[in-house]
Amino acid sequence: MEDYILQMENITKAFPGVKALDDVTLRVKRGEIHALVGENGAGKSTLMKILSGVYPANEHTGELIVNGERKEFKTIRESEAAGIVIVHQELNIFGNLSIVENVFFGNESVRYGVINKYEQQIKTEELLKKVSLEDSLDTPVNDMGTGKQQLLEIARAINKNASILVFDEPSASLTEDATDNLLEVLRRLKENGMTCIYISHKLSEVFRTADSVTILRDGKTVVTKPISELDEEKMIAYMVGRDLTEKYPRVEHTATDTVLEVSNWSVPKPYSDRMLLDNINIYARKGEIVGIAGLMGAGRTELAMSIFGVLKNSAGVLKLNDKQIVINNPDQAISAGISYVSExxxxxxxxxxxxxxxxxxxxxxxxxxxxxxxxxxxxxxxxxxxxxxxxxxxxxxxxxxxxxxxxxxxxxxxxxxxxxxPKVLILDEPTRGIDVGAKYEIYQIMNKLVDQGVCIIVISSELPEVLGICDRIYVISAGKITGEYDYREATQEKLLVSMALGSRPVGKA
Ligand SMILES: Nc1ncnc2c1ncn2[C@@H]1O[C@H](COP(=O)(O)OP(=O)(O)OP(=O)(O)O)[C@@H](O)[C@H]1O
Ligand SMILES: [Mg+2]
Structure with a gap:
């Protein structure tokens, strides 16, 4: 018989007007990384909220068995006591407290009524080693990036004696490096006996990390398989219930007049003598999709936010349909015809x-x-x-x-x-958290808009997406434009080279 650490059997749960889960079964083997995939609304997060006691046991039917023992969690505390800890999509961190204080929040080591600071330090150092965090223990958590905060969340979970860690789209807001790092940490935890459940829309991650996969569709279990028996196409077919041969609907657009022109655009970094954006020169035409590629932190979002009037103190010239405009706030931007969909x-x-x-x-x-x-x-x-x-x-x-x-x-x-x-629509990571099938629909909507004369600017950290849908691509790195490519000449390699250019002089590619 299989050694299951967790069995969720015949789980059915309804919300008013929605059957979120319909007779779902999830069986997870001890010490494996088990991926949970499916389209938006398939029921993944709901299933994990049942597992972790967010939704109490009396609100659904079916059985929950942990280590062979039937459980009925009424609260998160009860599921944590059984060793199940969910590492949330939104980080649950106290920003102005230090690393140590965060790790032990609500879980202080108390002896004779006194918090034992020394013990906490030693214990935290041990924990941080397990999750490859090398920051000083006094670092205020606000000063750490999202990736590190997430590792800290994992450290907290280990500190609670977790034996099953649940990740619900952990990489959605991580850079590629931080994602690699996270996956590496998961592999190491697994070697030490941890079991993980991993939800992601990024199938490449699933293939890199998971041992087995359960696929949900419309609130039902479709199949559980070892990863070795699947490839991406098969997995997508299970997820969407049909074959999906193309990922990007490439159509020829005809670019005409320049709609938006951004010249000598600079934004200083607050409280420093550095620049967030350094002399940016870009344009976007009617009838084209312009991509802005770059690493997280390169200035992509800052560029959009400064055009949209959220980020102030910009210097330079903004022209809309050849007329200079000044935008001081989002209201003015919207009135002028510029919309920004935030990440x-x-x-x-x-x-x-x-x-x-x-x-x-x-x-x-x-x-x-x-x-x-x-x-x-x-x-x-x-x-x-x-x-x-x-x-x-x-x-x-x-x-x-x-x-x-x-x-x-x-x-x-x-x-x-x-x-x-809008005349100009700026989309910042428009398909983050969106399933493969729905992405395609969104790309098609973008194409339709462009045909209607809207000028679209897409900011994305997913290079295949940028290459798949954009007509022209700028690369931004360390606040500067470091490359410009027509889609026909652009390749992943070329974009990566430009992304790494950083502080070197700007040259046209
Ligand atoms: N609190 C709630 N009240 C009402 N309906 C809900 C609630 N939470 C989830 N649902 C519905 O239950 C279904 C399953 O949602 P769930 O969040 O589990 O999907 P998911 O697989 O995590 O999707 P995604 O990939 O988009 O995160 C959806 O139709 C959703 O609208
Ligand atoms: Mg979800």
Whole structure:
């Protein structure tokens, strides 16, 4: 018989209007990395929230068996006591506390009523070694990048004596290096007996890391297989229920007039004599998709945010349709015809406590209002259209966006910005957290918009995506433009070379 550390048998769970899980079975062997994959809304996060006690046992049917023992978790604390710790998509870190304080928060080693600082130091050093973190223990966590914060989360989990670690899209906001590092740490933990459940839309990661895979579709288990019996095509076919031969819908666009021109554009780095953006010169034309490739931290998002008026103190000239414009805030940008879809959907993208309809109409309120009163019908029609165009999986447009799956939240954001009728649409990591099938749909929508005359700028750290959909690609590195390529001449290698150029003089590729 197999040695299962975890069995979730016949799990069924419904939310109002949604059957999120329908008779799902997940069996995880001791000491393996088990990937959980499936389209947006397939039920992955819900299943993990049941496992970790976020959703208490009385709210679903089915059995949960840990180490051969039947469990019914009512709280997160109970699942943690059974050795299950979820490393969340959003980091659960106290930014102004130090590494040590974070590791021991709520779990202090107390002797005779006194927190034993020395013991905590030693223990933290040991933990940090296990997750390859080499920072000084007093470092305030705010000063560490996302990748390191995540390693710290893992250290905290180990400190809670976790035997099963759950990762829900851990790499969504990590650089490539940080992702490599994370996967390496997981492999090492596995060698020491840890079991991991790993959710990701990046299938290449799944193939690099997982021992076996369970695929969910529409709230049902499709199959569990050892990774050796699958390839990417087979996996996608299981996920979407059909073959998906092409990843990118490449069509020929005809670029015409220059719509946006950014000249000698610089933004100083606050409190330093360095530059976030250093003399950037780019343009984007009607009828083309312009890519901005670069590593995280290279200045891609800063560029978008400074054009959009979020990031202030920019110097340089911004021209829209050949006329110089000055943008001091996002309202002015939207009025001028520039929309920006942010990469951080929780912070800038959605009002989670409002429903889909309200979120979608937010930036276009002026357009659908007369004398300050919202035209309710138009608001509904508009939202219904968004749900249909983007295939947003939801029981209705009245659903709170908080209750949507991660990928479907992203689709709401995209549709709300499209309704502002932008001349220039800046998309920052538009397909982060989006499943393979839905990505294709989003690319097609982008192509349609470009045919209608919208000028699209795509910021992406996924080079295959940039190469697959853009007509022209700029590379940004350390705040400077270090390359410009037509898509026909661009290759992954060339982009990588430009991305590494960094502080060298800018030359046209
Ligand atoms: N709190 C909730 N209230 C209502 N519906 C919910 C809630 N949480 C999830 N759902 C719905 O349950 C279904 C499964 O969602 P879940 O978040 O588990 O998907 P997922 O596989 O994690 O998707 P993604 O890849 O987009 O993160 C979706 O249709 C979602 O809208
Ligand atoms: Mg999810």
């Amino acid at each position: 951080d959907r929780k912070r800038y993208g959605l009002v989670l406590g409002q429903n889909i309809k309200q979120n979608i109409s937010l930036p276009s309120l002026r357009r659908i209002s007369a004398k300050g009163v919202i035209d309710a019908n138009r608001e509904i029609i508009q939202a219904e259209q968004g749900v249909k165009d983007f295939n947003i999986i939801t029981p209705s447009i009245e659903q709170l966006t908080r209750n949507l799956s991660g990928g479907n939240q992203q689709k709401v954001i995209l549709s709300k910005w499209l309704l502002t009728n």
